[in-house]
Amino acid sequence: MDRTSLKIRLRDHARALGIQQMGVTGADPTQHAPFYRWWLDQGFHGEMTYLARDEARARRADLARTLPRIRSVIVVADHYPAVDPPGVPEEPSVGVIARYARGRDYHKVLAAKLRALARWLDEQVGLDVAAQGPGVVGLDHGAGGGSLGQVHRHRVYVDTGPVLERDLARRAGLGWFGRNTMLIHPERGSYFFLGVLLTTVALEADPPFEADRCGSCTACLDACPTGALLGRDEQGAPVMDARRCISYLTIEHRGAIPEQLRAAMGNRVFGCDICQEVCPWNERFAAGCEEPGYADRGPGERPAGVEAAPPPRRADTAGRVEAWHPGTKTPPLVGLLETALDQAAWDTFTQGAALRRAGRAGFARNVCVAMGNWLADGDDPPEEAVAALRAALRDDEPLVRQHAAWALGRVRSAEARAALEARSMVEFERSVKVEIAAALGP
Ligand code: B12
Ligand code: SF4
Ligand code: SF4
Structure with missing residues (x-):
């Protein structure tokens, strides 16, 4: 041949x-x-x-x-x-996971x-x-x-x-x-x-x-909300400053999200598709696909083709074979945060999925930021949202506590303030103490 x-x-x-x-x-x-x-x-x-x-x-x-x-x-x-239809999802209480994941x-x-x-x-x-x-x-x-x-x-x-x-x-x-x-x-x-x-x-x-x-x-x-796309250079190569890209910040970056970029993340909790959503070539041609594995999933569902993992052996999760999670289609932020705060739920949610790359703490960090954006300036924050953030303020990982403090600082409620004040009495990690102090204000 x-x-x-x-x-x-x-x-x-x-x-x-x-x-x-x-x-x-x-x-x-x-x-x-x-x-x-x-x-x-x-x-x-x-x-x-x-x-x-x-x-x-x-x-x-x-x-x-x-x-x-x-x-x-x-x-x-x-x-x-x-x-989805092109455009920024308008419901701020729902997390947006990039299509690919x-x-x-x-x-x-x-x-x-x-x-x-x-x-x-x-x-x-x-x-x-x-x-x-x-x-x-x-x-x-x-x-x-x-x-x-x-x-x-x-x-x-x-x-x-x-x-x-x-x-x-x-x-x-x-x-x-x-x-x-x-x-x-x-x-x-x-x-x-x-x-x-x-x-x-x-x-x-x-x-x-x-x-x-x-x-x-x-x-x-x-359309890029963080100014990550810098245009073409003199040869015609497109240039991106990945440090400003929401995809980088929510997936690859391990530390704190720079404060000046948090608001721009909106309700994006893993990856970002904005610069593809607005592209006329996608508006015209983007379609479904034949691969069942890439489809989104509802609450508690695994990706198509992924077998259930054997029961976890850790003492704290022993006996819990399947844990609940809100899926990837239109997941409420509160459910995502509860999932990310529970190791068994996180393991189930991310089994066989690219989502795992953010890590449990990194993902919880992202959801806290999205919740801060959602709850900012609202006068009557939902009780379960504040409760989830209070739980995040007790997480083992300082990274999670730090971003929970930031989010609670954006919530206008006596309960949120009380949670921050109580935590400030026992918190030992410097980055979290600084964030709590900033959240409580002068
Ligand atoms: C690092 C990385 C990232 C980083 C940096 C992205 C970037 N733009 O560089 C971050 C984490 C931000 C990222 C995000 C995403 N990523 Co990514 N990422 C990669 C990875 C691993 C390496 C890319 C890389 O080397 N970047 C460095 C830059 C300099 O290289 P480059 O992007 O290839 O750019 C080339 C041009 O600039 C060109 N060039 C140089 N001179 C000239 C001159 C002219 C005239 C021209 C035209 C070009 C040109 O040179 C570069 C090298 O060839 C690739 C996989 C791989 N191994 O390639 C996936 C990859 C690029 N990512 C992918 C995807 C799906 C994404 C996301 C859509 C995920 C999401 N929804 O969140 C976003 C999209 C963001 C965006 N607008 O790019 C896909 C892209 C598929 C596609 N259709 O292009 C890839 C190919 C993975 C895969 N196997 O499918 N990603
Ligand atoms: S993926 Fe989002 S943040 Fe990154 S360059 Fe595109 S629009 Fe900007
Ligand atoms: S055609 Fe798409 S990639 Fe090119 S400049 Fe327009 S939106 Fe950007």
Whole structure:
């Protein structure tokens, strides 16, 4: 089979596995290494130090360091549902979880599909070998420089290694870099995951996507509530200061949320889709998806395809097999905070889900901020909301207590003030004491 027909059949097989778009590019080193370095030098990556390690940076620049004899890169786009109408959800008592994280962990779902694709590729290469007759093992499909006698190798990455996935996707023809830094497909918008299969099999490359279809639009820049999107540089690269991005703050950042950015988070408790929601390419093309695992879920439900975990063994949770949680569809903030304050409920809620990455304390921190935004300036805060924040003020983690104090400080009620005063008598952690003092005011 020649390289072109192999690619066509590979694409058909990808579709059969539920992958909507696939492209192929060569393994030449990236042209974007200087930009990437500049971006790190500005400190825009914040605490994501894994992006800056020397070894990982060198591997991003040249994939042959990851897979010697690499010949091709297969890039796939796996769509997740764009379920809500565009726009900021108006109900501040409900938490907003980014669309990509409402179902099953995409790393696992997509990596499984890519491994299946790699196995299929192996079988095809094997068939070719058989067609050549005995004695020819691991035929290299490359035109020239074929290395008979060598076994083919593949590596699968879904956001799990030093690979510039969006650069490879553009090179493989899947779309362009929007001003919001997302890779946008001209017929599907940007609500998709990227996955990459590095292989020593030589396949025909697709033409890269050269156009920039943003035109004069700046909707994403105008809509970003924290000013994280800085526009394009003189070469045309879209620039983001990740330290200001709500996605970074709610998922990757481990410490306190900078106070000046808390109000801008609104009711977002995990990730952010605003710069995708306002994008005309999503307004026009975003749709549902076929992958059941990515669907959102109701109260107490696990993501589709995730089996119940064995009962926990810890003494404090012994005997509790399934704990309640409010799901990811329209979860009330109070239910989310109660979930994040209870280890068993948190474990159930995040089982098999990308949500777990924020960590229990990080997620509780995010929900406290959202509750502070919801309850600020309201004259009659719901009793259960204040009760949940008071419970958060007793959490083991200072990070949670600190943000609970901030939220209670925004609540105008005697009960909230009394809770802060009582805690100030026993609190020992400096960061929390400072937050309580600020909340109580002069
Ligand atoms: C770190 C990271 C983040 C960080 C930083 C994001 C960022 N914009 O850099 C944070 C935590 C903020 C983040 C957020 C999100 N992320 Co993220 N993230 C990544 C990760 C792991 C690395 C990205 C990276 O290296 N950033 C550094 C910058 C410099 O690199 P870059 O974005 O690839 O940008 C390139 C261009 O600037 C280009 N460039 C350079 N010169 C030039 C010149 C020209 C002319 C042009 C056009 C371009 C260009 O060079 C860079 C490198 O190629 C990737 C997975 C991966 N391994 O690639 C996922 C990834 C980018 N994230 C993804 C997703 C889904 C998200 C969120 C939507 C999640 C959410 N809903 O909250 C948000 C979106 C926020 C946004 N607007 O980007 C998807 C994106 C899919 C897509 N359609 O683009 C990826 C690919 C993961 C995956 N496997 O699906 N993410
Ligand atoms: S994900 Fe949200 S905070 Fe981050 S750049 Fe987009 S709009 Fe701004
Ligand atoms: S909102 Fe406009 S500028 Fe931003 S990525 Fe979409 S088309 Fe480009």
